[in-house]
Amino acid sequence: MAFLTVVFAVLCLSIRSVLGKAPESFTPLISSNVFGNVTGNTVVLLTPVCYFNDVTCPPEKCFVYLVAARDPAGSSNFDKDKSNSSILTLSPYPTAFSKPTSKNYFLTKMGPLENFMCINGSKPKNFRVGSDGNCSTPNCNGIFSTGLTGVRFKYVLINSTLTNKVISETGWSSPINLLSPKSFTSLNDGLGGRSPSMIAITVILSVLLFLLLLLLIVALVYGARHAPEPMPILGSLRIRRYNPHHMKDGVPQENSAFDGNMKNYTTAEVLPNVPGAIDHLGPQNAVTLKHYNNHEFPEDISQTT
Ligand SMILES: *[C@@H]1O[C@H](CO)[C@@H](O)[C@H](O)[C@H]1NC(C)=O
Ligand SMILES: *[C@@H]1O[C@H](CO)[C@@H](O)[C@H](O)[C@H]1NC(C)=O
8 A cells, every 4th residue: 555655656756757848748638627628620638737837937926828729830830939039920711711811820829828827726617719800910719621631730828028038938839630521521411419309200291291191102003993984085976957937938958067078977988779678568568758848748747737
């Protein structure tokens, strides 16, 4: 037990000494206790609590900045520029990555050193890089363009009384790739990306559509089976030739519609000329037809009627 305590104490002491003497060996870390710690254009880092504890710097005059650089050139450009007293404005956020001449890094102010001192029980907090959106000042906390790759971070301590001299810094983080639009869609493609109500509505709509289709099919089949018999088309009663009896001096009328339709009518041209075809009927059944015009009835008939 005593041995374990000694080992623990030595471990704590060595960590303490590393923290105090050489913050360069520490690098910014992505927060693991927040959802969406890396998005398409933002990253959530753990704040550098305790990193600059042993640096001699008046806490209210010294400020912690985050440097965001895009490799390959960004991190080396910053390392070249960091002793320049204009370091805060040499590569302002709005043009940090967008131009061919861009230096591919920018600095974001995180706060005075006193906010990052190691007081009893101080724990790193979450800091979202990009929370100011697409902002316009040189050191604002701007978003990255979507899907930017090879982004590295480091924390620096700048003494504003010493013409913005970088007096301490951590190491660079390993390169971080932001999510590309493609990985966004693949993330949200499954059912997991949908809310339960959305799924419910989709299911209900699908079932309703299916029922509607089923009804349509049933109606079609039923309709085909029970279709009403087609109405017989009544041929009009057609008369080839008639006498206008109601007219005095009526002339027999020929229906010109029947020209060329002779074989349907019992005309001399159509009927075969069989001699004695009706002779077998005998004289008692023979009817003698006489052609009368309406106004020429014999005297005796007109008298009896
Ligand atoms: C700081 O940067 C500016 C702009 O690039 C440059 O003109 C100036 O010479 C630099 N100063 C030093 C000391 O390097
Ligand atoms: C910020 O806005 C400017 C102008 O609309 C645009 O050109 C630039 O791409 C935007 N930056 C980001 C990271 O969205």
